[in-house]
Amino acid sequence: MSMIYRRVALIGLGLIASSMAHAMRRAGLAGEIVGTARTPATRAIAREDGLCDRVTDTAAEAVIGADLVVLCVPVGAMGALAAEIAPHLAPGATVTDVGSVKRSVIDAVAPHLPDSVHFVPAHPLAGTEHSGPRSGFAELFDNRWCLLVPVPGTDASATARLRALWEGMGSNVDEMDADHHDLVLAVTSHAPHLIAYTMVGVADDLRRVTDSEVIKYSAAGFRDFTRIAASDPTMWRDVFLNNREATLEILGRFTEELFALQRAIRTGDGDHLHAYFTRTRAIRRGIIEAGQDTDAPDFGRGTRKISAAPGAAPDPAAAHRQG
Amino acid sequence: MSMIYRRVALIGLGLIASSMAHAMRRAGLAGEIVGTARTPATRAIAREDGLCDRVTDTAAEAVIGADLVVLCVPVGAMGALAAEIAPHLAPGATVTDVGSVKRSVIDAVAPHLPDSVHFVPAHPLAGTEHSGPRSGFAELFDNRWCLLVPVPGTDASATARLRALWEGMGSNVDEMDADHHDLVLAVTSHAPHLIAYTMVGVADDLRRVTDSEVIKYSAAGFRDFTRIAASDPTMWRDVFLNNREATLEILGRFTEELFALQRAIRTGDGDHLHAYFTRTRAIRRGIIEAGQDTDAPDFGRGTRKISAAPGAAPDPAAAHRQG
Numbered sequence: 001m002s003m004i005y006r007r008v009a010l011i012g013l014g015l016i017a018s019s020m021a022h023a024m025r026r027a028g029l030a031g032e033i034v035g036t037a038r039t040p041a042t043r044a045i046a047r048e049d050g051l052c053d054r055v056t057d058t059a060a061e062a063v064i065g066a067d068l069v070v071l072c073v074p075v076g077a078m079g080a081l082a083a084e085i086a087p088h089l090a091p092g093a094t095v096t097d098v099g100s101v102k103r104s105v106i107d108a109v110a111p112h113l114p115d116s117v118h119f120v121p122a123h124p125l126a127g128t129e130h131s132g133p134r135s136g137f138a139e140l141f142d143n144r145w146c147l148l149v150p151v152p153g154t155d156a157s158a159t160a161r162l163r164a165l166w167e168g169m170g171s172n173v174d175e176m177d178a179d180h181h182d183l184v185l186a187v188t189s190h191a192p193h194l195i196a197y198t199m200v201g202v203a204d205d206l207r208r209v210t211d212s213e214v215i216k217y218s219a220a221g222f223r224d225f226t227r228i229a230a231s232d233p234t235m236w237r238d239v240f241l242n243n244r245e246a247t248l249e250i251l252g253r254f255t256e257e258l259f260a261l262q263r264a265i266r267t268g269d270g271d272h273l274h275a276y277f278t279r280t281r282a283i284r285r286g287i288i289e290a291g292q293d294t295d296a297p298d299f300g301r302g303t304r305k306i307s308a309a310p311g312a313a314p315d316p317a318a319a320h321r322q323g
Numbered sequence: 324m325s326m327i328y329r330r331v332a333l334i335g336l337g338l339i340a341s342s343m344a345h346a347m348r349r350a351g352l353a354g355e356i357v358g359t360a361r362t363p364a365t366r367a368i369a370r371e372d373g374l375c376d377r378v379t380d381t382a383a384e385a386v387i388g389a390d391l392v393v394l395c396v397p398v399g400a401m402g403a404l405a406a407e408i409a410p411h412l413a414p415g416a417t418v419t420d421v422g423s424v425k426r427s428v429i430d431a432v433a434p435h436l437p438d439s440v441h442f443v444p445a446h447p448l449a450g451t452e453h454s455g456p457r458s459g460f461a462e463l464f465d466n467r468w469c470l471l472v473p474v475p476g477t478d479a480s481a482t483a484r485l486r487a488l489w490e491g492m493g494s495n496v497d498e499m500d501a502d503h504h505d506l507v508l509a510v511t512s513h514a515p516h517l518i519a520y521t522m523v524g525v526a527d528d529l530r531r532v533t534d535s536e537v538i539k540y541s542a543a544g545f546r547d548f549t550r551i552a553a554s555d556p557t558m559w560r561d562v563f564l565n566n567r568e569a570t571l572e573i574l575g576r577f578t579e580e581l582f583a584l585q586r587a588i589r590t591g592d593g594d595h596l597h598a599y600f601t602r603t604r605a606i607r608r609g610i611i612e613a614g615q616d617t618d619a620p621d622f623g624r625g626t627r628k629i630s631a632a633p634g635a636a637p638d639p640a641a642a643h644r645q646g
Contacts, residue, residue, distance in 0.1 A: 036436035039487045053617070059534060076593075085543060090416065101514075112381075125540055129607070131646075134577070145539065147540075162454070174539075180532075183531060183532055183535075184532050184536055184538075184540055187493065187525070187526050187529060187532050187537060187545070188526070188537055188540050188545040189523075190540045191546060192522055192523065192545045192547075192548055194581070194584060195518055195522060195581070197600055197603050198576060198577060198580045198581045198584055198602040199515055200575050200606050200607075201517060201577050201580055201599060201602065201603055202514075202573065202580050203508070203510050203511070203606070204602065204603070204606055205580075206343055206510060206573075206576070208506060209503075209506055209507050209510050211374055211606070211609065213507055214507075214510060214511055214606075215606075215609050216468065217448055217468055217470075217507055217508075217511050218511045222510070222511040222512060223516045224515075224547045224550075224551065226603070226606055226607040227547075227607065228547065229600070229603035229604065229606070230602075230603070230604045230608075230622070231604075233596075233597050233600035233604060234597065236596070236600050237593050237596040237597045237600065238593075239594055240588045240596055241588065241591055241596070244588055244589065244591075245543055247588060248532060248585060248588060248589060251585055252526045253528065254521060254522060254525050255578065255581070257521045257524055257525050257528075257573070258517070258518070258521045260576070261517060261520070262571060262574055265517075265563045265567055265571060266567065266571060268564055268567075270335065270399075270560050270561075270564055271561040273559070273563055273564070274403070274556050274557065274560045276520060276524060277520055277552070277554075277556035277559050277560065278556045279527065280520050280523040280524055280552035281539075281552065281553045281554075281556060282526070283523050283526070283527055283534070283538075283549055283552070284523070284549040284550065284552060284553035285553070286450070286534065288644065314391050315522065
């Protein structure tokens with residue numbers, strides 16, 4: 001793989017930025033990687049680990065001479081960051097971001113940027129529940145989608161160059177409109193996360209079942225919820241506040257459906273339940289066929305069999321769909 | 324490990340029964356394993372695979388001379404099955420089950436059983452989203468909890484013997500009261516499953532986002548929900564119909580909390596969201612400390628690192644807590 005950008009500035013050094021640093025190095029995609037973060041502790045870790053070629057104390061310094069600037073901060077911090085770096089951006093540079101919401105980021109960032117730079121918003125659909133400069137790894141984006149959301153009038157060659165970077169880091173790349181992105185993500189990610197957070201909170205509140213019982217016997221669906229609900233609180237607060245409309249729409253539909261299923265339980269309508277569960281099972285089948293997950297059965301920790309099928313990795317922690 | 328039962332009859336040959344057959348053989352816990360299933364196709368597969376030492380055409384035949392009879396059918400089918408086998412049970416035999424709900428199983432089964440047998444209800448907290456006689460494997464119960472729910476007056480030695488069997492199959496064993504069991508499971512398993520089913524159904528209904536988009540970009544929290552929602556429809560219908568009160572109570576609390584979070588999103592109350600998400604993150608930490616899951620980060624399929632820590636298996640399919 002050849003170099004795509006001479007100098008990449010990573011602003012904010014959490015899971016995504018640190019994984020980008022590792023992935024760009026793996027494929028030799030960047031001549032120099034400059035990083036910065038708001039807190040001195042994060043910058044100190046990045047320097048100690050050699051995460052970037054150079055760590056600067058301010059975002060303004062980091063972007064000087066960079067032909068790619070990547071905004072890797074929570075969605076709610078994007079606007080102020082754009083205002084801070086705007087005077088220091090090199091003409092012809094591309095500015096991108098990795099935020100989970102696109103319309104509000106575009107609205108917050110675009111007004112600050114000079115006409116001499118390209119703005120190509122992006123969203124890599126990858127992550128773990130861990131955060132911070134030591135949580136990244138080079139393989140995070142492999143075979144995952146990265147969605148580019150170019151605003152109308154964006155220079156096509158700037159978009160193509162950013163696409164090449166993401167492909168070089170292992171991603172598949174698609175383009176879509178910002179509003180559609182925000183709706184798709186509300187369904188596939190934002191609403192599910194809020195639901196998981198809620199369920200974990202309910203369990204904690206229930207005084208007749210002790211926390212230790214919940215924890216001890218949580219090898220069920222609940223355990224997956226806790227993994228989801230362990231994600232970064234600041235990032236997720238900003239996601240919900242900035243994708244408000246789409247998230248509330250999906251949650252409204254969710255509540256409607258949940259009430260219908262609750263009613264079926266209350267009235268003993270087994271046919272309704274069975275038909276619903278049969279339909280959702282078919283959707284899962286579609287996901288496996290689309291190659292987004294594996295059909296390998298789940299195993300208990302430490303007792304995993306490795307399937308012979310290529311890419312069919314067993315899934316220990318998501319195991320135990322028991323009753 | 325030495326033999327604990329001379330002849331074990333497995334009635335119903337799905338995921339749990341077939342895993343029990345493998346696990347009992349692994350440790351030499353049963354002198355003979357007899358199996359039966361309602362459908363001829365399942366019995367034919369069991370015979371072809373040699374899953375049991377002997378496969379009978381009826382449950383009545385299977386229990387003859389067995390000192391342990393395990394009811395491995397959906398919760399709603401337990402009562403009729405008990406009535407069918409009751410006249411054929413050997414005096415002194417232990418009857419147990421593996422149902423996910425305990426109060427209604429006890430109410431359905433106990434009245435049919437003769438005084439000459441011991442009834443010790445049980446619930447192994449283990450499973451996958453797969454079902455059928457070929458879905459089982461010997462490691463399913465390793466390091467998982469099995470809850471014994473003996474009814475008042477049960478012979479202590481019968482309970483101790485069943486405990487030894489489950490421990491021999493790799494489980495940790497606890498005892499608890501039936502009603503408490505049903506509430507604990509409503510929180511840790513039944514309500515989370517209904518919620519996952521609901522969310523997957525909502526995604527399928529939403530016409531502005533195509534199924535293929537949902538599937539393609541579902542590497543988020545949503546993908547875990549589809550795995551949960553792929554579980555056996557008949558089993559889950561019966562779980563909800565038979566643990567109605569506890570499930571509806573938990574869902575009621577869940578809805579209350581969800582409404583409060585929705586309201587925080589609508590009114591832009593970021594502090595409420597942040598505080599809630601910080602609390603749920605701490606619960607996850609408790610689960611890891613209790614050894615019920617691993618802190619190993621999530622990796623993309625086919626690019627997994629294996630952690631050096633014993634038992635710390637990475638978790639590819641539950642990966643991607645992205646926004």
